[in-house]
Amino acid sequence: MLFFTQCFGAVLDLIHLRFQHYKAKRVFSAAGQLVCVVNPTHSLKYAPTRCAAAQTSAEQGVPPPCHHHEAVHDPQLVPCTCPLYSCPWEGHLEVVVSHLRQTHCINILQGAEIVFLATDMHLPAPTDWIIMHSCLGHQFLLVLRKQEKYEGHPQFFATMMLIGTPTQADNFTYRLELNRNQRRLKWEATPRSVLECVDSVISDGDCLVLNTSLAQLFSDNGSLAIGIAITTSKVHNAEAEM
Amino acid sequence: MLFFTQCFGAVLDLIHLRFQHYKAKRVFSAAGQLVCVVNPTHSLKYAPTRCAAAQTSAEQGVPPPCHHHEAVHDPQLVPCTCPLYSCPWEGHLEVVVSHLRQTHCINILQGAEIVFLATDMHLPAPTDWIIMHSCLGHQFLLVLRKQEKYEGHPQFFATMMLIGTPTQADNFTYRLELNRNQRRLKWEATPRSVLECVDSVISDGDCLVLNTSLAQLFSDNGSLAIGIAITTSKVHNAEAEM
Numbered sequence: 209m210l211f212f213t214q215c216f217g218a219v220l221d222l223i224h225l226r227f228q229h230y231k232a233k234r235v236f237s238a239a240g241q242l243v244c245v246v247n248p249t250h251s252l253k254y255a256p257t258r259c260a261a262a263q264t265s266a267e268q269g270v271p272p273p274c275h276h277h278e279a280v281h282d283p284q285l286v287p288c289t290c291p292l293y294s295c296p297w298e299g300h301l302e303v304v305v306s307h308l309r310q311t312h313c314i315n316i317l318q319g320a321e322i323v324f325l326a327t328d329m330h331l332p333a334p335t336d337w338i339i340m341h342s343c344l345g346h347q348f349l350l351v352l353r354k355q356e357k358y359e360g361h362p363q364f365f366a367t368m369m370l371i372g373t374p375t376q377a378d379n380f381t382y383r384l385e386l387n388r389n390q391r392r393l394k395w396e397a398t399p400r401s402v403l404e405c406v407d408s409v410i411s412d413g414d415c416l417v418l419n420t421s422l423a424q425l426f427s428d429n430g431s432l433a434i435g436i437a438i439t440t441s442k443v444h445n446a447e448a449e450m
Numbered sequence: 451m452l453f454f455t456q457c458f459g460a461v462l463d464l465i466h467l468r469f470q471h472y473k474a475k476r477v478f479s480a481a482g483q484l485v486c487v488v489n490p491t492h493s494l495k496y497a498p499t500r501c502a503a504a505q506t507s508a509e510q511g512v513p514p515p516c517h518h519h520e521a522v523h524d525p526q527l528v529p530c531t532c533p534l535y536s537c538p539w540e541g542h543l544e545v546v547v548s549h550l551r552q553t554h555c556i557n558i559l560q561g562a563e564i565v566f567l568a569t570d571m572h573l574p575a576p577t578d579w580i581i582m583h584s585c586l587g588h589q590f591l592l593v594l595r596k597q598e599k600y601e602g603h604p605q606f607f608a609t610m611m612l613i614g615t616p617t618q619a620d621n622f623t624y625r626l627e628l629n630r631n632q633r634r635l636k637w638e639a640t641p642r643s644v645l646e647c648v649d650s651v652i653s654d655g656d657c658l659v660l661n662t663s664l665a666q667l668f669s670d671n672g673s674l675a676i677g678i679a680i681t682t683s684k685v686h687n688a689e690a691e692m
Binding site: 358361381390391392393394395396397398412413414417418419420421422425441 | 600603623632633634635636637638639640654655656659660661662663664667683
């Protein structure tokens with residue numbers, strides 16, 4: 209009996225180690241909440257040559273990109289909204305999600321409330337942690353970015369963008385929540401549309417901003433857990449009036 | 451009838467103008483909440499000569515300060531906890547509140563929930579906005595500081611300290627809340643004791659931190675309203691478990 213117990217323990221240890229070393233994005237459920245482990249990606253946005261080459265090889269099966277706007281521009285086409293790469297792709301808003309999934313391998317999660325667990329917070333800036341979130345019939349892009357706005361002083365910026373128009377975005381409220389060691393930080397706002405560039409949202413500072421010291425206070429073993437909830441704006445307004 | 455309506459309007463305008471130009475700290479009640487208007491004070495902590503002179507003249511009636519610790523040190527004495535001045539005063543914890551009120555003219559407010567309205571947010575760093583808050587049988591010191599941790603990049607730091615021991619402080623939770631333009635930012639934490647220096651709390655970044663851009667987003671006409679609530683820790687823990 210003792211032998212079987214030990215064997216079972218060893219198997220559990222192996223599963224645990226396998227899980228710890230599994231480097232891809234992964235999802236599990238803890239205490240009824242959907243937890244999504246998101247690994248960092250070093251931003252290649254400012255390395256266009258390397259990026260363009262990667263895009264060309266990856267973009268098979270997707271309509272040919274509108275290279276440098278040489279073709280006649282269709283006003284209904286939107287550029288690629290991936291915050292990681294300077295991607296030449298253009299397409300209709302309805303196909304942005306499939307482009308982000310297929311070309312940029314950004315995962316999509318279902319659920320009104322999820323936990324975004326960003327790993328390896330110590331990595332140097334610029335680094336992004338990105339996931340798509342499907343909720344209330346729409347898709348949202350959650351971006352956590354480590355960036356040095358002031359040289360030598362990296363900060364973390366977290367925001368949520370609706371993959372839709374600004375008018376559609378006005379109907380929602382998103383909440384990001386950090387909670388650890390008897391400290392709690394909550395940010396609530398209307399999501400911006402992906403048609404507005406994520407870079408400008410971050411440079412405006414209209415998002416959750418964390419200094420390195422605050423990020424460390426909320427981190428556990430190098431990972432930062434951000435609770436995410438999306439509601440329709442009517443609920444938000446009713447709460448504000450209370 | 452029209453004449454009386456116009457007269458009444460003119461009187462209201464005059465009251466409004468008088469109120470706008472009244473420069474001292476003032477308190478009023480808006481929508482059932484106690485609003486305390488707090489004017490900034492340029493921090494003189496790093497100008498000891500000027501500060502010492504001001505202290506000497508102001509300190510009449512208060513026991514003579516323990517100059518440079520020449521006398522035998524009583525372990526029950528605590529230094530002055532005023533974040534504004536390098537004050538040589540020392541006294542028992544029980545008389546810190548009266549010292550802060552009498553010598554440093556820091557106002558004290560009663561009430562479980564108050565709104566701290568900091569004016570003139572545009573003033574250059576270092577600047578402090580300070581108020582004492584009496585609640586649940588204890589006194590708390592609320593400090594909002596504009597400081598350049600990184601040269602040329604001022605930030606705002608807000609924290610609440612209990613005028614009591616660290617053990618007493620552990621029994622409370624304070625909440626600071628900013629709410630404007632469909633954005634909301636909440637910070638909840640256990641207050642630190644005034645026996646720990648406010649400067650170290652701010653340098654550790656263990657408080658509500660705002661970049662200038664975020665502070666502007668939450669400001670209205672150069673003033674920042676911070677909602678403050680204090681609860682006992684048991685309530686906080688129960689909420690966290692929900």
